[in-house]
Amino acid sequence: MAQDIPNKSRVRIEAESICEGFVADGAMRFETDILLQAEVLLDLYGEDIRARAYVTTDPERGEMMLRPDFTVPVVQYHMQGDGFPASYTYFGEVFRKQEDYPDRRSEYMQVGYEEFGGSNAAESDADVFGQFSDVLAPLGLRAATGDIGILIAMVRGLATTEDRRAALMRHIWRPARFTALVKRFAGLAPVPPSRAALLASEAPLQDAGVMIGLRSEREIETRIDALRADAAEPPMSVEIVDLIATVLSVSETCPNALEHLRDIAVEMPGLLPALDRFEARCEAMARRGVDVDSLPFEASYGRTSMEYYDGFVFGFYSEARPDLPPVATGGRYDALTRRLGQGREIPAVGGVIRPDLVLDLGGLP
Numbered sequence: 001m002a003q004d005i006p007n008k009s010r011v012r013i014e015a016e017s018i019c020e021g022f023v024a025d026g027a028m029r030f031e032t033d034i035l036l037q038a039e040v041l042l043d044l045y046g047e048d049i050r051a052r053a054y055v056t057t058d059p060e061r062g063e064m065m066l067r068p069d070f071t072v073p074v075v076q077y078h079m080q081g082d083g084f085p086a087s088y089t090y091f092g093e094v095f096r097k098q099e100d101y102p103d104r105r106s107e108y109m110q111v112g113y114e115e116f117g118g119s120n121a122a123e124s125d126a127d128v129f130g131q132f133s134d135v136l137a138p139l140g141l142r143a144a145t146g147d148i149g150i151l152i153a154m155v156r157g158l159a160t161t162e163d164r165r166a167a168l169m170r171h172i173w174r175p176a177r178f179t180a181l182v183k184r185f186a187g188l189a190p191v192p193p194s195r196a197a198l199l200a201s202e203a204p205l206q207d208a209g210v211m212i213g214l215r216s217e218r219e220i221e222t223r224i225d226a227l228r229a230d231a232a233e234p235p236m237s238v239e240i241v242d243l244i245a246t247v248l249s250v251s252e253t254c255p256n257a258l259e260h261l262r263d264i265a266v267e268m269p270g271l272l273p274a275l276d277r278f279e280a281r282c283e284a285m286a287r288r289g290v291d292v293d294s295l296p297f298e299a300s301y302g303r304t305s306m307e308y309y310d311g312f313v314f315g316f317y318s319e320a321r322p323d324l325p326p327v328a329t330g331g332r333y334d335a336l337t338r339r340l341g342q343g344r345e346i347p348a349v350g351g352v353i354r355p356d357l358v359l360d361l362g363g364l365p
Helices: 007-024 038-044 047-052 071-079 121-139 148-156 162-170 175-185 193-200 204-208 217-232 238-248 254-264 269-288 334-340 355-360
Strands: 035-037 055-058 062-066 086-095 107-116 142-147 251-253 296-298 312-317 328-332 348-353
Touching (some): 007 121, 035 038, 038 062, 038 334, 071 334, 107 355, 121 348, 142 269, 148 162, 162 175, 175 238, 238 254, 254 269, 254 296
Parallel strands (some): 142 296
Antiparallel strands (some): 035 062, 055 062, 086 107, 107 348, 142 312, 312 328, 328 348
16 A cells, blocks of 8 residues: 555655654644754854755845755754753654766755754763664664764864964865875975965955956955965974874764864873763663664764764765665754854754655655
């Protein structure tokens, strides 16, 4: 009989079933519009999602966007309330261009669960990961975990200029650009001829010819001054470059990764608070019944996900179908609540499941 049901209807039935499971665990159902105001979303979503968003213009409401996910709307909703702890679940279509993956769907369903206000971040992380692990257990998926907070702590603790730290922080979620910046700051990459000419010119704006683009002359001058100031700084040491590479290359089980990172922290003590949070999360997961001793941890995991993740990140993948995107992803995004709460911050962690991929893998019982 199920084969007679159109595929989209089957996906919606699967989504409803998963969502009802979260409701049974105490989550409140959440709904939001499909067409959303673009201004806030374009500022908050990462570069990857901005490039893949469907944006249009409404004559009355201005620039609008087809919903690329639910997290920002649910955070906006919660931060307008009383701030008490709460959990939400939802399901519905999201829309993302797939220019790099033409065989993937650009309109698909998400089922999500978000938890706000937990007084113990480690317990909340463990609870959300455990719930997703329990729901998806029949599919035999491979879990992946990481921690953007460790990478943020690494950059903040670097012995370099504040401007260089800020530049690296902006590009944590863009690995290729991040690596290029590290090489540039360390003097390991040649200066592009165009930049060398710019820095050597006594009157770069006069030499540039006709002004085009959106930047003002003052903005361009400020950028040139920043490039000159950076060029005058000594290069980052080889030791710093090696430490960055060592942190980013950590890929082991959680206990071994923690031990390895604590060894690195002898030279990078700024990592210690983030590693204490990592250890507390491992202990909370073990109490939750997660097999932490065999749970993978990759320091670089999550760097191409949403830029609002700033702590624990996770995903679930089918090893039998490596052609598929992750079946589920999630993470911690405390900083996003601060940005949407006018300075008021609430601990927040959550994730989403792709019910269409669940069906591709045979469905849940």
